[in-house]
Amino acid sequence: MEQTVVDTVEQVSAHTDLTGIALVVVAALLCGLGMERLKQPAILGYMVAGVLLGPSALAVVNDLAQINILAELGVLMLLFVIGMELSLRIFKRIWKLAAAVAGLQITASMLMFWLLSFVFEWPLEMAVLMGFVVAMSSTAVAIKILQDAGELKTRGGRIAVGVLIAQDMAVVPMMLTVGVMGRGGFDWMTAVSLTGAVALLVGLVWYLSRGRTLNLPLPKLVGTKREELGPLMAIAFCFSAAAVSGLLGLSAAYGAFVAGLVIGNSNLKETIFAEVKPIQSILMMVFFLSIGLLIDLQYVWDNLGAVLAILFMVTVFKTMLNVGVIRMLGQPWHIAVMSGIVLAQIGEFSFLLAGVAVTSGVIPPETSRLVIAVTVMSLLMSPLWTLTARRLHGMATNGADTVGDIWTIAWGKETEMAVRGFTVASDQTASLYRRLVEAKEHVKTKRALKKLPKPDSKPDPKDEP
Structure with missing residues (x-):
């Protein structure tokens, strides 16, 4: 009986390990495709997948x-x-x-x-x-x-x-x-x-x-x-x-x-x-x-x-x-x-x-x-x-006299993209916040209306003498 239990546990453990390996392979494919979309070698995506799903992160594979x-x-x-x-x-x-x-x-x-x-x-x-x-x-x-x-x-x-x-x-x-x-x-x-x-x-x-x-x-x-x-x-x-x-x-x-x-x-x-x-x-x-x-x-x-x-x-x-x-x-x-x-x-x-x-x-x-x-x-x-x-x-050709010039030459495009992305994200966040506030006020109004006493109903003409 004990041996049967041990064998069952080993089979379940092996099944779990194979499932984890299968998940890691799928993740590697997705990360590799993502890196290729970013015009980077797919091997970088494989390593990223290993880091994310390894023992020190999500622990899919131990x-x-x-x-x-x-x-x-x-x-x-x-x-x-x-x-x-x-x-x-x-x-x-x-x-x-x-x-x-x-x-x-x-x-x-x-x-x-x-x-x-x-x-x-x-x-x-x-x-x-x-x-x-x-x-x-x-x-x-x-x-x-x-x-x-x-x-x-x-x-x-x-x-x-x-x-x-x-x-x-x-x-x-x-x-x-x-x-x-x-x-x-x-x-x-x-x-x-x-x-x-x-x-x-x-x-x-x-x-x-x-x-x-x-x-x-x-x-x-x-x-x-x-x-x-x-x-x-x-x-x-x-x-x-x-x-x-x-x-x-x-x-x-x-x-x-x-x-x-x-x-x-x-x-x-x-x-x-x-x-x-x-x-x-x-x-x-x-x-x-x-x-x-x-x-x-x-x-x-x-x-x-x-x-x-x-x-x-x-x-x-x-x-x-x-x-x-x-x-x-x-x-x-x-x-x-x-x-x-x-x-x-x-x-x-x-x-x-x-x-x-x-x-x-x-x-x-x-x-x-x-x-x-x-x-x-x-x-x-x-x-x-x-x-x-x-x-x-390229600074040797274009010239750079200040720290701002160096930053613009090295990371100007990326900084501009980051600023634009931050601006768009800020606008969307502010719009979402306004909608949440409006929804909250609407809910408060509805609750307040429910708490008001209902007006007296009109008497039925048939009940009048």
Whole structure:
């Protein structure tokens, strides 16, 4: 009898969890559509949905175990698709500039946090990790901003995309480095493993960037009429490479990324990409949902000063660093400013680095919550920061002598819209208030009339003598 009760409770609990997950997915769709209507990347909507329905807000989903498993698969698919989508031929044209910018970004970020480690008494591993986290930019958000601004195919846009590609390729060695740091340092075996993995990646990129197409011996299997085998084979490419990488003592993400590079430069690219893209979109939605679910609003509120200070410092520092590095490498000011501002946010790979760091013991979960909070806020405010920074850059041309001029250039349109909206809302509120007062007076009048004594009724003529 007791066992039956326990089984029933477990079934009800599982049903409740699945219902919560279904509600979160629907909310993610609605928030993603809302962000697209606002001309923002849908991934921001996914994170917002996760924050609103997560344990720290409405608590629709409390058990994150089921979603975390799908999110980890989403990470592998993300790296697999990014490997397929990397345009090595375009990267080859500006690889020296892009690699130099990315390298200087990473070096300067690590140097800054190494200096801060003396102030906050951080260990060296923490400084290295934070340098990696801050150096990464969001490929999805940056490209969306470039598309909306019409700058994607300009010189500045191509530089920004080239730097993003360089960062995407650097994330795998970063993850390997963080994992090695968690093992207590660099011994001979881990050093050889890391060096071999990086050498293989560099050699593969160099070979594939020569423009040769790999002929993989699977076209007949891909072209089979059994439609269910196509997506399964696409997933098998990704997960089998990830499994081999894990068995060799490397990161599973490394194997997925290398597999994506190989497929992306082979005769199977179009077929595999068409099969895997819908699956990747769903798993990526789950990944960014899980990030939103991990946000602890109470933690953010309790540490709001520290979160905002780090966010401001990182955003301003990264913008100045990007602009300075690109300008130092010989690019005109307008190109340096545009490219530098677009790359100012912290990227989604920072979540992966923080996760690897927690798993390997480099940082405690408490620090991971801080990294996640700052990264999510950086992604959410990135479009506004880009718009503001570009307008402030226009002051050099238009001129600004007073604080009022600066405010007008930076947020004049938004301020005017806000004032208009406030005026309309005030008028509607005042009109509603007048109607309520009139209705209240009308009710009082009716009640007063009811309390008055009724006039005497006229006598019936038949009753008169």
